[in-house]
Amino acid sequence: MCFGEGLADDVTAAITELQRDFLKSSVGFQVFGAAVAKLLLWRLYKKMLAIRRQQEELFIPLIRARMAQRDAAGDEDFAVYCYVDSLLALRIPKDGGRNRTLTEGEMVSLCTEFLSGPVDSTVTAIQWTMANVVARPEIQAKLRAEIHDVAGAGAAATIQDEHLPRMPFWMLECFIVNKYIVIIIKESPYFSPQASQNLMTSPEGGVMLEGFTVPKHASVNFSLGDMAMDEEVWPDLKRFRPERFLPGGEGEDVDLTGSKEIKMMPFGAGRRACPGIDMSLLHLEYFVATMVKEFECMEVPGEPVDFADKLELTMVMRRPLRAKVVPCC
Ligand code: HEM
Numbered sequence: 001m002c003f004g005e006g007l008a009d010d011v012t013a014a015i016t017e018l019q020r021d022f023l024k025s026s027v028g029f030q031v032f033g034a035a036v037a038k039l040l041l042w043r044l045y046k047k048m049l050a051i052r053r054q055q056e057e058l059f060i061p062l063i064r065a066r067m068a069q070r071d072a073a074g075d076e077d078f079a080v081y082c083y084v085d086s087l088l089a090l091r092i093p094k095d096g097g098r099n100r101t102l103t104e105g106e107m108v109s110l111c112t113e114f115l116s117g118p119v120d121s122t123v124t125a126i127q128w129t130m131a132n133v134v135a136r137p138e139i140q141a142k143l144r145a146e147i148h149d150v151a152g153a154g155a156a157a158t159i160q161d162e163h164l165p166r167m168p169f170w171m172l173e174c175f176i177v178n179k180y181i182v183i184i185i186k187e188s189p190y191f192s193p194q195a196s197q198n199l200m201t202s203p204e205g206g207v208m209l210e211g212f213t214v215p216k217h218a219s220v221n222f223s224l225g226d227m228a229m230d231e232e233v234w235p236d237l238k239r240f241r242p243e244r245f246l247p248g249g250e251g252e253d254v255d256l257t258g259s260k261e262i263k264m265m266p267f268g269a270g271r272r273a274c275p276g277i278d279m280s281l282l283h284l285e286y287f288v289a290t291m292v293k294e295f296e297c298m299e300v301p302g303e304p305v306d307f308a309d310k311l312e313l314t315m316v317m318r319r320p321l322r323a324k325v326v327p328c329c
Pocket residue numbers: 001114117118119121122125194195197224266267268269270271272273274275276277279280
């Protein structure tokens with residue numbers, strides 16, 4: 001998706017390893033912010049610089065390969081096929097009226113973001129969806145029964161693409177949506193930069209917000225989680241209650257994109273909203289459906305998963321959920 005098809009296995013493996021290292025190492029920076037982390041965590045900072053150099057060594061030849069294909073085809077006939085192609089087609093307005101293309105360095109940064117943001121958010125979503133499934137075994141059993149109805153029960157009956165439209169979507173989407181009510185509220189933006197949104201004010205004279213004047217060009221940073229925290233819209237919101245998304249529930253007509261109304265906006269809203277929304281929902285549904293079909297996921301005895309009490313601590317400390325899975329059929 002990022003660099004186009006046909007990457008050699010060793011290149012894919014090198015990218016995977018490097019990105020994993022990048023994600024692990026960047027946590028300190030997310031907690032402290034780059035300026036403070038540079039002073040406090042200088043060893044880590046040096047490591048990040050080394051990772052950046054490796055990213056440049058690895059990504060720039062791949063970017064240039066797409067550039068060569070584009071040049072060979074000509075601007076008119078070149079169809080955008082992967083993320084890098086869309087970056088190559090991008091023109092940034094410059095003072096003086098002329099547009100410029102992105103530099104290779106900027107493209108490396110954007111590719112790094114593309115290879116880490118979506119992975120991190122999808123994995124976090126899967127973790128919390130599964131955690132909620134463990135915490136509510138009766139929902140897990142109901143979900144499994146519905147999945148078996150669609151895809152069959154034996155180990156040989158794997159979930160295929162054609163099964164997905166017949167899956168109990170309402171259930172899976174509930175998990176996802178509900179997970180976001182819970183996680184995006186509680187997960188601090190330090191851990192998940194995507195959980196905050198930056199709004200630039202542009203009207204002449206600024207705008208009035210709750211009695212405050214926000215000057216023109218001021219940037220307003222807010223947490224996406226807070227957008228889903230209105231108890232009047234979501235009563236009993238700390239409880240994992242997928243039923244709320246069934247017909248008649250308060251979440252029945254929820255719109256994840258925020259284009260109709262904003263009851264929550266886990267994927268952002270407007271022109272810069274997440275373009276990966278459909279794909280990430282598909283991945284989440286596919287993965288959760290497969291996990292629930294194949295395994296019975298349960299608590300480790302002695303480690304109760306009490307979300308109502310432990311929510312804050314669990315989110316902030318990113319404690320792994322102590323759960324185990326056993327094959328169920
Ligand atoms: C559960 C999974 C995901 C969540 C919660 C999520 C959430 C978000 C959010 C909140 C933004 C910022 C939107 C804004 O600024 O208004 C964003 C941007 C973005 N996301 Fe996702 N995302 C997910 C998965 C993915 C996937 C799978 C892809 C691609 C394969 C993807 C690609 C992107 C890109 C390219 C942007 C930048 C868009 C821009 O700046 O114009 N995301 N995402």
